[in-house]
Amino acid sequence: MAVLNIRVEDRIRDQLKEMADDEGVTLSEFIRNLVMEAVVPVFEREVKHGDEPPQESLRIIDRQVLSLLHRILGRVLPEDANDVDGDLEYQLMRAQILEAGYTGEYWFETAGFQTELSKRDCGRVADILDMFRVITYSLERLDGEGSGVDEKLKFRLEFMGFDHNDALEGHMASYVDFLMRDDRWTELKPQLERHDNGNSHHRVLDVYLRMLAEYRRIMDSRGRGLSRTDYYLSPEELRQIAEASVHPSNRKHD
Numbered sequence: 001m002a003v004l005n006i007r008v009e010d011r012i013r014d015q016l017k018e019m020a021d022d023e024g025v026t027l028s029e030f031i032r033n034l035v036m037e038a039v040v041p042v043f044e045r046e047v048k049h050g051d052e053p054p055q056e057s058l059r060i061i062d063r064q065v066l067s068l069l070h071r072i073l074g075r076v077l078p079e080d081a082n083d084v085d086g087d088l089e090y091q092l093m094r095a096q097i098l099e100a101g102y103t104g105e106y107w108f109e110t111a112g113f114q115t116e117l118s119k120r121d122c123g124r125v126a127d128i129l130d131m132f133r134v135i136t137y138s139l140e141r142l143d144g145e146g147s148g149v150d151e152k153l154k155f156r157l158e159f160m161g162f163d164h165n166d167a168l169e170g171h172m173a174s175y176v177d178f179l180m181r182d183d184r185w186t187e188l189k190p191q192l193e194r195h196d197n198g199n200s201h202h203r204v205l206d207v208y209l210r211m212l213a214e215y216r217r218i219m220d221s222r223g224r225g226l227s228r229t230d231y232y233l234s235p236e237e238l239r240q241i242a243e244a245s246v247h248p249s250n251r252k253h254d
Contacts, residue, residue: 049167161198
């Protein structure tokens with residue numbers, strides 16, 4: 001059996017020991033179980049992002065509710081309706097599909113719906129946006145102080161959006177648009193505009209996650225501050241985050 005050695009701060013080791021004690025196992029067993037859970041899931045359904053596939057079957061109560069909604073909508077639409085809701089005839093047709101149980105036509109009910117973007121991935125997007133917000137403000141502050149970093153490093157620290165040709169990243173890109181609809185993270189919009197309105201044209205999620213891991217290590221090493229200036233990054237910390245964007249196998253070692 002292989003032996004894996006890791007180094008963590010004392011406080012993290014103590015927290016893990018407390019959690020192991022609560023479970024009634026040794027620290028080694030507790031950590032081994034966590035590793036096994038991460039790499040050998042008992043069951044993990046593959047999530048394919050894109051249009052949600054149609055239901056193969058619907059409960060009778062769901063068919064009744066949906067059919068009634070189509071009939072109501074059809075009768076409240078204006079006579080000249082021509083948008084995505086169609087007209088009375090279109091809504092009555094969808095009601096007929098449900099009432100007659102034509103399962104081969106159930107795709108009408110899910111057309112346009114996308115596979116869910118998980119809570120974890122939604123959280124990742126928000127964390128990535130927050131990281132780039134702090135990076136952006138930190139760069140602006142350094143420029144204002146006359147101690148800014150070089151343009152090459154600034155470019156490496158820009159938010160490029162996500163790859164619109166990748167199903168998951170394309171979904172994340174649309175979530176970014178949704179989050180920015182009410183002027184949140186507006187400081188990042190010029191960066192997105194410089195990168196084809198947020199289309200990176202290559203997958204960047206892994207890059208962002210490596211940067212985010214380094215950013216978290218930097219922030220975790222600090223005490224909790226009360227001032228917004230406590231969250232500014234130094235030139236060295238910015239370089240560390242930029243270096244983290246490079247895959248370990250491609251990094252230059254002295």
